[in-house]
Amino acid sequence: MQLDTSRVDIGTSRPLVLLNTVDADELGAHPLDRVRIEHDQSVTTGIVKRTDQLVAQGVLGVTEPLHHITGSVTVQLASTPGSVRYIRQKLDDVELESHHFETIVSDIHEHRLSDVELSAYVSAIYTNGLSLEETKHLTEAMTGVGQRLRWDAPVVADKHSIGGVGGDCVTPIIVSIATTAGLTMPKTSSRAVTSPAGTADVMDVLCDVEFSIAEIEAIVSETNGCLVWGGGVDLSPADDEIIRAENPLSIDPPGQLIASVLSKKRSAGSTHVIIDIPHGEGAKVESLVTARELADDFKRVGAYLDMNVSCAITHGTDPVGRGIGPVLEARDVLRVLEGGGPEPLRLKSVQLASMLLKHCDVDASATEILNSGRALEKFRDIIAAQNGDPAIESDDLEPGSAQTTVEAARDGIVVRVDNRQLCDLARRAGAPKDTRAGIVVHQRATNSVQKGDPLYTIHAETATKLDEAETVSGQLEPIRVRSKADALVEQR
């Protein structure tokens, strides 16, 4: 069928084409079918949307990703991409092979799958799981479509947390310690997706985080490390698409998680990696047994890809630092480097840094490097290399001035500090968009409190946001205080 193209903007990243219902019927094209578009001696595939009104008969509406197609084109029904068959096989619980994953990842990367197909992929992986072999193939396939960083150093250290814990900003401290000890550690981090602050959001408070590959290389050659945003360098581009389908369903299948993390690490050129797996009620992984299985799989897939992977199974029930939100977490980080700061954040950072040094066969003491102030000095060097102010101190960082403190309503014992509810509250207050918004946690589980003692403070940048967060705060109970009599038993 011969059609004239017309540009249409519908805010999509998928290669959708709009067909008038009459033309679509003529072609026999249903919604989400593919058409083959011949134009200027080249051929492109489009995904069909039918419409009565948006385009007239005889016109092919081309959306944003296909705006390069102009003029008169020949359109015919095309077959569905090969990956759809493989996705169906995975729904049938058939073990997929290397070339299947290559096709699937390439179709995902090129935006060739509709939302229905992408979701079926994620659902299949989630419900039927991935074998170790499949996870290896998927990781390789995902590495294959990303950019690669290359380093001269024989050992390139890295650290990754599977996430889900508030105020868990140990990375800047670990990078500062490890690079002081002489390790090369070009750290790329993510921004928050569903959390109140990613490491990149926290660093963004102190310096720039978006750099080209050449700029990153310059920073690393100067300081041995960096703390930049990974999204700027496209290490595993298929991952963003997959996350787009995982988020609305709130699922994060373990095999996919391993492939997403390790494909990025491999593309980043890392040779020695520590994976932090927080576990416990409210964390991504609830049971210790599952955490250990995940750790073993991480190590096996790592070995297959010639990476030395070690895992740290940590406590993920309550927040690590006191602050949750970009500015509040940056303040905690600086305080630890300055010699103080929240004890759990300090402890966890030192332990993971020690583990990383040992893992990379470096004979140095993380505690000594931190206590001597050399880690702080190194951190300031990195901030300077990333165009920030190296003289910054923790006291310079002011959280949002609209604030309210929630107090204990009775004498008793703190039976639970609910990480998830606190993160939710921090987002309601405006984090990560409003960098100075967030929560300061004043209590830890098992503390004894008296009526009127502060439990947590909400900070926001505006009164409206504070109001919103306060309303939600009234519906939740992120820090639960019970009288001694009720502390151990909840009667229902």
Added chain:
Amino acid sequence: MQLDTSRVDIGTSRPLVLLNTVDADELGAHPLDRVRIEHDQSVTTGIVKRTDQLVAQGVLGVTEPLHHITGSVTVQLASTPGSVRYIRQKLDDVELESHHFETIVSDIHEHRLSDVELSAYVSAIYTNGLSLEETKHLTEAMTGVGQRLRWDAPVVADKHSIGGVGGDCVTPIIVSIATTAGLTMPKTSSRAVTSPAGTADVMDVLCDVEFSIAEIEAIVSETNGCLVWGGGVDLSPADDEIIRAENPLSIDPPGQLIASVLSKKRSAGSTHVIIDIPHGEGAKVESLVTARELADDFKRVGAYLDMNVSCAITHGTDPVGRGIGPVLEARDVLRVLEGGGPEPLRLKSVQLASMLLKHCDVDASATEILNSGRALEKFRDIIAAQNGDPAIESDDLEPGSAQTTVEAARDGIVVRVDNRQLCDLARRAGAPKDTRAGIVVHQRATNSVQKGDPLYTIHAETATKLDEAETVSGQLEPIRVRSKADALVEQR
């Protein structure tokens, strides 16, 4: 957040709203998140699409289903609908209960789910299956959201094929026989979705098929039966949405199939139903064992809903009639009623009609009714009641004049008549949109043929469509002829 609404057309049936990226970040809204829109003292939920260009900051773009929302509105982040949690549970292979299915079906019916969520539902049902209890609950929930037809007759007969076979238009013949025998049989049928002709498409050749409920009642009170399009009466509206996700994945999970079919039968007021389950290579159900299991489940769910369901397991490997496509199938139907026609179509119709009469406790002979010409007379009455020409004869029906006949390339035996390839070819020739397009099959499996004998004829309405079908025909081999020596063994 206060926003001004602006109407946007993007050809969607989902309640999407477009947010400028800046506003979306401010709200913390990701793609496919929900927002709560307060307007004119009422509240509506929208699904978020983020855009840099389509709407400016401060503006909420409302798409077609939300065009009733105008003026200034208050927008805030909303929680995901309850059904998403239940879908995730089904992905976890948790058995769902009655109220879960009610929520899911109601959210599907109200277009409240995004494509990602709808696909996860279909994927979960497909991969983890539905228990008998779950299928019952789902069927009840799907019936609950549809319109209901009510009839005075104590016995209301119905017949349904799960489909997938070409030229299988037995329904008009069965309805004519059953209503002649005194049964009430208000038959609603579908149009083709992925096949070359649905029963409604075939009847559309002979008379009108789209009627209101009142009109259908008038037709049935006059003739005891009807042969109308079911889409006009909305008996199970959630089904169309579910099919929208099933089609691109080419999956049709058994529990969902049973619920879709029986919810429609129940809404149509049927009391006695025959389900035709074609099986064999290339049919929807390949093995006899699976067909029998499906039949048993159909009967059990039917009994639960107080319907008398019987199943006919039939051969679904090759086409039943000779013609495939609306006009060609209408011609076969008339020929059988006139006393001739393709033998397998005649036989299958009589056997299913006999089964239905017995099932409804009617003492009459289907063969006698057909042979006496009374079924033809009744069929003409129905055509007249549906505004068609009752004098029509099979010879009045002319297939498309652009035609080509494919001949045997060698002497030998017909080892396979491939139903799927023939249907594909009929669609390429233009069916069902071009009603006179389609295929006439000249051979059946095990026939002996000589080089040059006709195998099948392609009919199209235009030379262009014929060309297209011929090209595809050259790539396929819908009727396979092998020399006697190779007939039983394919060497690879």
